[in-house]
Amino acid sequence: MKCEKEMQVIEATRNGLWTSSLRAHLQDCALCSQTELIAASLQEDAAKAERGLDLPPAGMVWRRAQARRRTDALQRATRRPFLVVGALGAVYSVVLLLWGISQLPQSVYRLLAASPGLTGNVALAGVALSGILAIVGSFVLVLETKR
């Protein structure tokens, strides 16, 4: 399945330096002659592709990479404060919600439990919704800054 001279054949196809023993081996070894056929075809194609090629100048690529590096560094530097602000926002929202609930007088609970009318339900839903939105908003902020 593998011939030990395969690498030598590939190298010889690349640099054109064929020894007589390697040439003789090529006549006897089906694997190596296969290798030589494919390698020569592909290498000719590669040489053709590289001929007359108009590559972007190295200096331009270097400058582009440096600009990218600076942008990445700036993004990394600004990401941390955003993360802290997002996390603090989330904590603040949760604490505020808990505090708000604890401040509701017992009479309000009784009133809501006794007569769950339209006003009571709307008020309760409003409090719950604003709390949820505040928490979700903070998490979105955290996720966005993380990204």
Next chain:
Amino acid sequence: MDEQTFHALYAVTAKPLWAYIARMSGRPDVANDLLQETYCRFLTARGNLEPAQAKPYLFRIATNLVHDRWRKGEDTSWSEPPEIGCERDLDTQIDVRELMQQLKPRERQLLWLAYVEGMTHSEIAQATGLHAMSIRILLFRARQRAAELLGRKERAFHEV
């Protein structure tokens, strides 16, 4: 890596890398962009690598970029138009191009890295992300398929 070292690395690797990207993607028109992106990613992520170690890593980045294009559906087929050349060259060119078209992307990649770049199995493993142990068998299968396709073409030529 300083600018001078990069210039030297670029001079040695840019052309083969361009040819690899162009042949793997089948899109010479986007090869320049992918080439620049490859070096940008290399310099921002692994700019401290020794030039000798850089080659497989550059090919790895280029491979990932080409795969990304396939995944996003930006390149769905082999779309390279045939170039004009002398008759013999054109024959060879069309042969190789047909061969590349008929091979699976992975086969194309392995054959190119092994036979054009002359990479060892461990270097190919580094460049492709495949396990070094599987390179040997995958390369063997790819070579058999390529030889079969080239042989079929040759037989058809002699019959005509």
